[in-house]
Amino acid sequence: MKNHPVSPTAVFETLARNRGLLWELTKRDFVSRYKGSIFGLAWSLFNPLLMLAIYTFVFSVAFKARWGAVDESQVNFAIVLFSGLIVHALFAECLVRAPTLIVTNTNYVKKVVFPLEILPLMTMGSALGNFMVSLVVLMFFCILSGTPLHPAGLLLPVLLLPLLLMILGFSWFLASLGVYLRDFAQVIGMLTTVALFLAPIFYPISALPPAYQSLLILNPITLPVLQVRDALLWGEPLNWGAWAISLVVGLTVFYLGFAWFQKTRRGFADVL
Template identity: 50%
Template sequence: MKQHGQADTSPLGLVRSLRNNRELIIALTRREVAGRYRGSVMGLLWSFLYPLLMLAVYTFVFSVVFKSRWPSGGGSKAEFALVLFTGLMVFSVFSECVNRAPGLVLNNINYVKKVVFPLEILPVVSLLSSSFHMLVSTLVWTGFYLVYFGTPPITALLLPVVLAPLAFFTLGLTWMLASLGVYLRDVGQVVGVATTVLLFMSPVFYAIDSLPESYRPIMRANPLTATIEQARDVMIWGRGLDLQVWLVMLAVGFLVAWLGYAWFQGTRRGFADVL
């Protein structure tokens, strides 16, 4: 696809681009993951240590200092840690991609000006890189569960299915923000504040049932809420998918992904002029 040519903004164009560039996407994802830890003494070991540290810190603060307990759980600190960590894992995939989105094109100016490069794959690489760290965090979660509770429920295998709608939704937002970041340099600052607010407006540190009834509809309008709750259902409490909610979220995710892709492809012709 040529940088200044007429870009295909249809859903089929999106699928075609991902299929045609799949080898490049894989290569860039590997470079992205390896490059994050290049030069450090412990290398990829940091990807295990970071979630362990965050799990320990958040568990201490909320279960020991604030003495928080999950309403639908057994009340143990170990279970609270797993519930909290599950929400953090889901949110981290979203926030990492969205926070990096405004700088995706800005940090790859050579691809814009000097090379015929499929810029639309950069958000995909970002999502796959974040998914790798989600996978590592899931391994840490599984080890913690095995030590304290034994074998996780079989429904935990549904986690990739649960995350699919959020993946499409995140990808669409990333395309939109990557384009906006080229034209409006303040977008990165706004996104950083917005994701921090969203963290505390999502059911990560508390259950929706603990909120007053009047606030619950607002919380459920948050696109992250359904995914976080269903991730906990399948991973911790052995419940299946709420298929109706999942299908609605999947449809919304597809729509946002296509709109984000169309926006990116429609605005990319001006990248070289701005940069």
């Protein structure tokens, strides 16, 4: 049986070799979820706006949550909330789909020459498309409300790099496990919900005791949420030391997930 390469450079070689195929798969995946609907791609705007309205009402009106200022408006609260939600949505969309990636694409498994390792890259590309749409909505809200956007927001691709690497590593790992253990599809849905509420999305991290703040840092989306807000909305100095540590962790998860996928993919056809 063929041995698939697991070297750190193998994934980049695959990406370069199959970039055209990856682009077409990503484009088809992004468009297909809205194909046939009356509003089409407009749903990618409606969904985040609806969730934004619901969460803003529940937390700022019902629970009277605030980010610090007593006279903070609901619009400002919504903008801060939304900036965290879109980071979580990027994380959750990729991980929730990962356990069923191979199971729902069995026709690709039967094709010996098909690069299965690009499927998590496809879902990430599609999720990044939704993220960009939501980011445009966020910026539009900021402009309408007079909320300043800081130049450090241009660093968002750099700030999100560790998270993206980590997502890919987890996606490869879960895509493989999902073939052998189908229950992972249900477990990951619950874990991403836990990650949503155990990150400083609905509340400032300073609202928690120091001991719990340390625990929240272990959540992979905590640092990206904080740094996206610091860079885009608040213009605060960025913690590059924490970013460097998260980059090392992201690279480690990235490689281990890819190596695991390549080592275990030989059994996919037998199980499916």
